[in-house]
Amino acid sequence: MSSVRQIPFDRELSSSPEQTQALGRELASHLLPGDLVALEGELGSGKTCLIQGLCAALGVTSRVNSPSFVLINEYSGKDSRDDELLIRHFDLYRLNGPEELDDIGAREFFHDPTGICLVEWADRVPGLLPPAHWYVEMSHMDDPAIRQVLCRRIETTASLAGTRGSNL
Ligand SMILES: Nc1ncnc2c1ncn2[C@@H]1O[C@H](COP(=O)(O)OP(=O)(O)O)[C@@H](O)[C@H]1O
Numbered sequence: 001m002s003s004v005r006q007i008p009f010d011r012e013l014s015s016s017p018e019q020t021q022a023l024g025r026e027l028a029s030h031l032l033p034g035d036l037v038a039l040e041g042e043l044g045s046g047k048t049c050l051i052q053g054l055c056a057a058l059g060v061t062s063r064v065n066s067p068s069f070v071l072i073n074e075y076s077g078k079d080s081r082d083d084e085l086l087i088r089h090f091d092l093y094r095l096n097g098p099e100e101l102d103d104i105g106a107r108e109f110f111h112d113p114t115g116i117c118l119v120e121w122a123d124r125v126p127g128l129l130p131p132a133h134w135y136v137e138m139s140h141m142d143d144p145a146i147r148q149v150l151c152r153r154i155e156t157t158a159s160l161a162g163t164r165g166s167n168l
């Protein structure tokens, strides 16, 4: 059973890290336990920055940084009923192959109905993502302070091909 989920924003231009964090907070207000956010975009495009805002909105008080060498960081947040919410933050930039995800149990984490997964460089493991997830694409613009941020709700694997890589 699936219900249509409202999208926080479609395409925004952010002119500062603070503005990118604010977009993360907006997305956070639409997340439910079990959701996964796939973030794509080159190094320095602001994926971690957006995640910092998102996590702050979910009540995370610990430091939020890219888990580049350990692949995964876990934070404790709160859901809308103020219950404990486990947030798993992945950075797959240095992933050598999908089997490395199995070593940390990530396949199960991606389908955990109780927590939230935030996956930087999700394009490294397209086949492992749950069919329904959030997709955030970040891009540098000519002005070094500006980032374009696209946000999509993917509902089926069939819609992936049409959404990813399109120049909207
Ligand atoms: N509009 C902006 N949005 C996000 N980050 C920005 C912006 N302008 C400059 N920056 C800088 O770009 C860098 C983004 O880094 P980070 O979030 O770690 O990127 P990624 O996780 O995609 O590699 C930070 O140093 C941040 O200060």
Ligand SMILES: [Mg+2]
Pocket (backbone or CB within 6 Å): 047, 048, 066, 091, 120
């Ligand atoms: Mg990062």
